[in-house]
Amino acid sequence: MESVVSKHNFEELLDKHHLKKTGPRLKVLSMMASKNTATSQPDLESVMSDIDRVTLYRILNAFEKKGIIHKVFDLNGTANYAMCHSNCEEHHHHDEHLHFNCTICKNVYCLDDLNLPPLKLPDGFKMEGFTLYANGTCPKCAGAIAK
Numbered sequence: 444m445e446s447v448v449s450k451h452n453f454e455e456l457l458d459k460h461h462l463k464k465t466g467p468r469l470k471v472l473s474m475m476a477s478k479n480t481a482t483s484q485p486d487l488e489s490v491m492s493d494i495d496r497v498t499l500y501r502i503l504n505a506f507e508k509k510g511i512i513h514k515v516f517d518l519n520g521t522a523n524y525a526m527c528h529s530n531c532e533e534h535h536h537h538d539e540h541l542h543f544n545c546t547i548c549k550n551v552y553c554l555d556d557l558n559l560p561p562l563k564l565p566d567g568f569k570m571e572g573f574t575l576y577a578n579g580t581c582p583k584c585a586g587a588i589a590k
């Protein structure tokens with residue numbers, strides 16, 4: 444589902460968005476790309492404990508603005524971040540996929556394999572972002588219950 448992006452590609456990604464290639468930025472990207480679920484802000488804070496929260500917050504903000512990551516919320520209302528697909532652009536995200544919140548592990552999955560019909564908005568409405576949520580149990584937790 445998620446493509447594995449190498450470190451080399453992260454550097455290219457930062458170049459493409461005119462962001463300086465700093466250690467913390469590369470670390471945030473590699474952490475997020477290594478998971479098939481979104482990464483919660485507290486998780487990022489604990490992994491990135493060597494940098495201060497303000498710096499981390501700025502990194503996340505910059506990535507979100509540039510169309511590299513998108514923000515989703517888990518069932519606790521905690522901010523989670525997930526990698527965007529290459530069609531996201533600065534100020535214009537295309538993360539029109541289902542965000543599945545597991546009620547047991549509280550992980551948020553980006554389900555981009557579902558083909559959702561494009562939304563037609565009434566005249567005069569201009570959409571800048573769109574997030575769709577569902578909740579239930581993920582395959583991992585459903586398997587654990589069955590045992």
Ligand SMILES: [Zn+2]
Binds near residue numbers: 510512513527532538
């Ligand atoms: Zn996006």
Ligand SMILES: [Zn+2]
Binds near residue numbers: 545
């Ligand atoms: Zn789960």
Ligand SMILES: [Zn+2]
Binds near residue numbers: 513515
């Ligand atoms: Zn997503």
